[in-house]
Amino acid sequence: MKLILIFSALFGASLCLETFVGHQVLRIKTRNEEEVKKLQLLESLEHLALDFWINPSTPDLPVDVRIPANSVQAVKAFLESHGIEYSILIEDLQVVLDKEKEDMACSQRDRSSDSFNYGTYHTLDSIYAELDHLASEYGHIVSKLQIGVSYEKRPLYVLKFSTGGSNRPAIWIDAGIHSREWVTQATAIWIAKKIASDYGKSSSITSLLLLTVSNPDGYVFTHTTNRMWRKTRSKNQGSPCVGVDPNRNWDAGFGGPGASSNPCSDSYRGPSANSEVEVKSVVNFIKNHGNIQAFLTLHSYSQLLMYPYGYKCTEPADYAELDALGRAAASSIQSLYGTTFTVGSICTTIYQASGGSIDWSYDYGIKYSFAFELRDTGRYGFLLPASQIIPTAEETWLGLKKIMEHVRDNPY
Amino acid sequence: MAGLRGGNPPRQDPKGHVSHSSLSSASFSMLSDQVSPLIQRPKTGPRKEMLVGKHRRRDGNLQQGSIPDSGHKYYLQFTTEDYKSGENAGSCLATVLYPKTKSPPVVSIKCTHTKDQKQIQEEDNRLYQKIRHQTKPIIGNNIPDSYGNIEPALEPAWALAVAGSSYIMWEKSTENLGYFMAQVTSVKQWIRKDDFIEFDYTVLLHEIPTQEIISCHMRLTWLPGHPLKVKYFCASENQGLEDGSGMESGSAAGILHERGANF
Numbered sequence: 086m087k088l089i090l091i092f093s094a095l096f097g098a099s100l101c102l103e104t105f106v107g108h109q110v111l112r113i114k115t116r117n118e119e120e121v122k123k124l125q126l127l128e129s130l131e132h133l134a135l136d137f138w139i140n141p142s143t144p145d146l147p148v149d150v151r152i153p154a155n156s157v158q159a160v161k162a163f164l165e166s167h168g169i170e171y172s173i174l175i176e177d178l179q180v181v182l183d184k185e186k187e188d189m190a191c192s193q194r195d196r197s198s199d200s201f202n203y204g205t206y207h208t209l210d211s212i213y214a215e216l217d218h219l220a221s222e223y224g225h226i227v228s229k230l231q232i233g234v235s236y237e238k239r240p241l242y243v244l245k246f247s248t249g250g251s252n253r254p255a256i257w258i259d260a261g262i263h264s265r266e267w268v269t270q271a272t273a274i275w276i277a278k279k280i281a282s283d284y285g286k287s288s289s290i291t292s293l294l295l296l297t298v299s300n301p302d303g304y305v306f307t308h309t310t311n312r313m314w315r316k317t318r319s320k321n322q323g324s325p326c327v328g329v330d331p332n333r334n335w336d337a338g339f340g341g342p343g344a345s346s347n348p349c350s351d352s353y354r355g356p357s358a359n360s361e362v363e364v365k366s367v368v369n370f371i372k373n374h375g376n377i378q379a380f381l382t383l384h385s386y387s388q389l390l391m392y393p394y395g396y397k398c399t400e401p402a403d404y405a406e407l408d409a410l411g412r413a414a415a416s417s418i419q420s421l422y423g424t425t426f427t428v429g430s431i432c433t434t435i436y437q438a439s440g441g442s443i444d445w446s447y448d449y450g451i452k453y454s455f456a457f458e459l460r461d462t463g464r465y466g467f468l469l470p471a472s473q474i475i476p477t478a479e480e481t482w483l484g485l486k487k488i489m490e491h492v493r494d495n496p497y
Numbered sequence: 498m499a500g501l502r503g504g505n506p507p508r509q510d511p512k513g514h515v516s517h518s519s520l521s522s523a524s525f526s527m528l529s530d531q532v533s534p535l536i537q538r539p540k541t542g543p544r545k546e547m548l549v550g551k552h553r554r555r556d557g558n559l560q561q562g563s564i565p566d567s568g569h570k571y572y573l574q575f576t577t578e579d580y581k582s583g584e585n586a587g588s589c590l591a592t593v594l595y596p597k598t599k600s601p602p603v604v605s606i607k608c609t610h611t612k613d614q615k616q617i618q619e620e621d622n623r624l625y626q627k628i629r630h631q632t633k634p635i636i637g638n639n640i641p642d643s644y645g646n647i648e649p650a651l652e653p654a655w656a657l658a659v660a661g662s663s664y665i666m667w668e669k670s671t672e673n674l675g676y677f678m679a680q681v682t683s684v685k686q687w688i689r690k691d692d693f694i695e696f697d698y699t700v701l702l703h704e705i706p707t708q709e710i711i712s713c714h715m716r717l718t719w720l721p722g723h724p725l726k727v728k729y730f731c732a733s734e735n736q737g738l739e740d741g742s743g744m745e746s747g748s749a750a751g752i753l754h755e756r757g758a759n760f
Contacts, residue, residue: 351708436706463677470645
């Protein structure tokens, strides 16, 4: 750091930029009008290049003056010869300025999260640390809530973004319910940063609830043991196989087609709806909040933007509006990097699947329920290169914003 | 998700140009990349033929008609892209008939290609030379790795795995089951005395809509101008196993059996 300062000082000097090396700031105490007049005479001597911070006007007030290095001796001699009292406020102005710059840079580093690399995949601990960082850096708009614990007792954290009262109409966003879909957790933490830094500047954001890692046990497992793990890590009674597909476990057509009853299956629905604490915690939170206007969930991969239903292939009542909004959001997404998303209901776009989260949220009364499948379309699939995290997050954000704006403009 | 199964994949090119034929088969068997079928439950009971509507996805276009007592016929129109560069590689028109009798589907396909035979041949040769000029047998694990990285030295092996896997996916997929190649868990090159290159792979296939990760052992042999030879064996459902983290790599002798014709 010091090296940079020295270098820039030299560089600045070489470019004839003003530096304040050797400049002194004196505080002069005048006792009478005569002394004031003498200082005013000094002021008129332009070749001294004196910079009065407080001009000589009345004997009641001290006079502060910055003196360039090569005038210091002359001014001091003048003052002493006239018996005018002074003290040195600043011995070397440049030193003070340098220290100030250093202090600012340091505090800025502490305040900003630029040590967290949003363009790379992180461990759970790293993401959780960043949640804390955001909550403290943007404390006036971000708070971290714990909505429960996972099967293996890891906390489930939701970031709440708002300035208003407790239960203003809010938008819910979750990511990483399927742990192997790494670009979703990565996108979520980027979005957290984006919302925090944009809050107040953009009118589309009102009150937001963001669950960046819905399935922390699974996420840790993908780092430590099996990158392709999808489910929770709950033990299944009477079976050596572990885990339930958390997106077949919601109380929406539970037990119907499109979910497995086999604990060893990657789409195992679980012994009963909401059996998974990761699911139950969200359900409880949403019910207790009472004013969620939109429920948006992030998955990967396939580049799809879907609305209900998955458990049945009939159209939801709000089909027309949801389809139009979905298309508008997909259009926003495409506008950035040309990434195309296919829009439609779950059942008609991919396959029939029961027990899904947005079916539950929709039937619960949250009209604007959408599921995103982010990049890509199969070349890398779950193993999306980190270089695509930020572009994915940026484009997804545009889609989310489009939906949030519509929700803001269409309260119900 | 329309997948395809059959003894005779409709290769445009009987000479088995890898970069080209892998493209066709990859894009064809990975139909979900371009097209996904729209299936609506009939309103009047399960015995009626399924009605399928039009579905557009990018320029993919799928139509289906039901042929009484005969099965479901799909009409597909889709674009293809180079697996490595993402460049547009042409478009295809295809019909796929799934007979009611559950025998392999009948496929007809016609593609236009942005590259001519000569270009394709040159690319095949470049790929071949790249592999041949390695000083040591290629060995690798987890391609791409957890973070999506592919070491440049392992890219040719990955490209061949894509081509070989597309054949496996071609054979395994059905009217209701489709696949993507999720990862190469291991690759080991076997040096041969002749000019053919040979690789032993373990690949992970992502199965839709079951969401299962299927581990397949694959032995692949190739020489430009000759058809790609693929022998494979996929593990069945991981009943009783805790996680499908993939099979051990190593010699596949004794557990492989040849499937399907050469092409």
